[in-house]
Amino acid sequence: AQSVTQLDSHVSVSEGTPVLLRCNYSSSYSPSLFWYVQHPNKGLQLLLKYTSAATLVKGINGFEAEFKKSETSFHLTKPSAHMSDAAEYFCVVSPISGGYQKVTFGTGTKLQVIP
Amino acid sequence: DGGITQSPKYLFRKEGQNVTLSCEQNLNHDAMYWYRQDPGQGLRLIYYSQIVNDFQKGDIAEGYSVSREKKESFPLTVTSAQKNPTAFYLCASSVGLAGNTDTQYFGPGTRLTVL
Numbered sequence: 001a002q003s004v005t006q007l008d009s010h011v012s013v014s015e016g017t018p019v020l021l022r023c024n025y026s027s028s029y030s031p032s033l034f035w036y037v038q039h040p041n042k043g044l045q046l047l048l049k050y051t052s053a054a055t056l057v058k059g060i061n062g063f064e065a066e067f068k069k070s071e072t073s074f075h076l077t078k079p080s081a082h083m084s085d086a087a088e089y090f091c092v093v094s095p096i097s098g099g100y101q102k103v104t105f106g107t108g109t110k111l112q113v114i115p
Numbered sequence: 116d117g118g119i120t121q122s123p124k125y126l127f128r129k130e131g132q133n134v135t136l137s138c139e140q141n142l143n144h145d146a147m148y149w150y151r152q153d154p155g156q157g158l159r160l161i162y163y164s165q166i167v168n169d170f171q172k173g174d175i176a177e178g179y180s181v182s183r184e185k186k187e188s189f190p191l192t193v194t195s196a197q198k199n200p201t202a203f204y205l206c207a208s209s210v211g212l213a214g215n216t217d218t219q220y221f222g223p224g225t226r227l228t229v230l
Contacts, residue, residue: 009155032216043119043205043221044158051216090157094216105157 002027004093006106014114019063019078021089021109026072029095033074035065036090038108044090050074061085086113118142119222121206126227128193128200136191136225138206145211147189148219151175152203161204164189165211193227201229 007022025031032051036044048059055067061084065076074091088110094103119140128134140147146165150158160173164183178197183189189208193200204225209217 004157034218036221041203041224041226043121043223044207044219045221046218049216049218103160105159107155107157 002029002031002093002095002104004091004104004106006089006091006109008109009107010110010112012112012114013081015083016080019076019081019085019111021076021091021111023065023074023076023091023106024072025074025091025093027093027095031093031095033065033067034092034094035059035063035074035076036092038088038090040087047076047089081111081113083113083115086111119206119208119220121204121222121225123225124223126225128227128229130229131195133192133194134227136193136204136206136227138189138191138222140187140189140206140208140220140222142208142220143186144208144220145186146209146217147183148207148209149173149179149181149189149191150205150207152205152224158205161191200227202227 004025034049035047037047038044047063048057050057050067058064063078088108090108091106122137148163149161152158159175161179162181164170167186170181170183180192206222207219209219
């Protein structure tokens, strides 16, 4: 069994300040972990993914995430928020082996960026 | 440009009607997926297909049907048996299902409203 928990449904930051979006997971298998971003009424776009290589993963638009097995976490960070970062972010977990059925999406975190 | 297209962007349905949502990809991907997104919930898998002429039920397949007659096309029919069809529908594709490390590429979505 596996699950993913996004600890905050809404996060609000001021432009130019750091962003932290939290994600915890549980998985019986070695997981792959993804962060996707969704702008209003749009599809999801991949920000970054972890697939058992380096634990610190760098993605697009200055985002990065660190896989911490001991804490079962995969938090998304960015040093300085831009207005264009306002969107909804989804953490996704799947086992590295196994059928597609086991891919699990988090419930999302809406990021608000205040000018 | 390579990518996934979905049409229409907005769709209105009367109760008791079947409607079909289109999804086309020119990425030469083998795997395709349909998800449903409701406010405050993560994406839920409706159907997926690994290869032409083959598809599998996801977590919430009841009231939906699909076909995969061509590699690039994976239409979804929302039937009158789906009791609560109002939602945002997302189509995705990936190179394959192998290992579940594959990135999914999403279309822009179709918003279905039942009148």
